[in-house]
Amino acid sequence: CPALPLLLSLLLIPLGLPVLGTPARLICDSRVLERYILEAKEAENVTMGCADGCSLSENITVPDTKVNFYAWRRKEVGQQAVEVWQGLALLSEAILQSQALLANSSQPSDTLRLHVDKAVSGLRSLTSLLRAMGVQREAVLPPDAASAAPLRTFTVDTLCKLFRIYSNFLRGKLKLYTGEACRRGDR
Numbered sequence: 001c002p003a004l005p006l007l008l009s010l011l012l013i014p015l016g017l018p019v020l021g022t023p024a025r026l027i028c029d030s031r032v033l034e035r036y037i038l039e040a041k042e043a044e045n046v047t048m049g050c051a052d053g054c055s056l057s058e059n060i061t062v063p064d065t066k067v068n069f070y071a072w073r074r075k076e077v078g079q080q081a082v083e084v085w086q087g088l089a090l091l092s093e094a095i096l097q098s099q100a101l102l103a104n105s106s107q108p109s110d111t112l113r114l115h116v117d118k119a120v121s122g123l124r125s126l127t128s129l130l131r132a133m134g135v136q137r138e139a140v141l142p143p144d145a146a147s148a149a150p151l152r153t154f155t156v157d158t159l160c161k162l163f164r165i166y167s168n169f170l171r172g173k174l175k176l177y178t179g180e181a182c183r184r185g186d187r
Helices: 004-015 030-048 069-074 077-104 110-133 159-184
Strands: 055-063 153-158
Touching: 030 110, 030 159, 055 077, 055 159, 077 110, 077 159, 110 159, 153 159
Parallel strands: none
Antiparallel strands: 055 153
C-alpha cells in the first residue's frame, strides 16, 4: 500500500517522534514500542483502581507471557516469529472480546472504554508494523519443526489482568523479537 508510509508519518508527527525512512524500520525505533508499552501500563494502572479489578462477565484466553531467556535465544528466528505472531493474534482477540463485553455491560466507564479502544488501536498498529517488518514471512516453521511447542495460554477474568498480560507481552516477547530482528539488520 503506497499510502502506508505517509499514514504512519502523519500518525507519528503529533507524537513528536522522528519519522524513519521506511515503515519496516519504524518498529526499530525504541520510542515507538515504548509508547505502546506506556499506554498498556497506563491502562493496567487505571484498572488496578477499579473494584474487583474491573471484572469481566466471562473468562478471556490470553497468551502466557513468561519468557525463559536461555530457551528464547536458542530458538530459531522462525520459531520466535511464530510465537510473537500467535501471541499478538490471541492478545488482539482477547482485547476485542473485552471491548465487546464492555459494550454489553450495564454501566461501562468511559475511562475503561477509552483504554480498551486505545489497546485495540495499538494492537492493530503493532500488527501492521510487524507485517511491514516481515514477521508473517518468518513465522513459518520449517517442516522438521513439528516438535514446536504450541502457544501456552491461560484465562483472565479482569481487565486489570488482561492489561497486565498486554503490557508484559509487549515488554517481553515482542521487545525481544523486534530487538533481535532490528539488530540482524536485514529488515
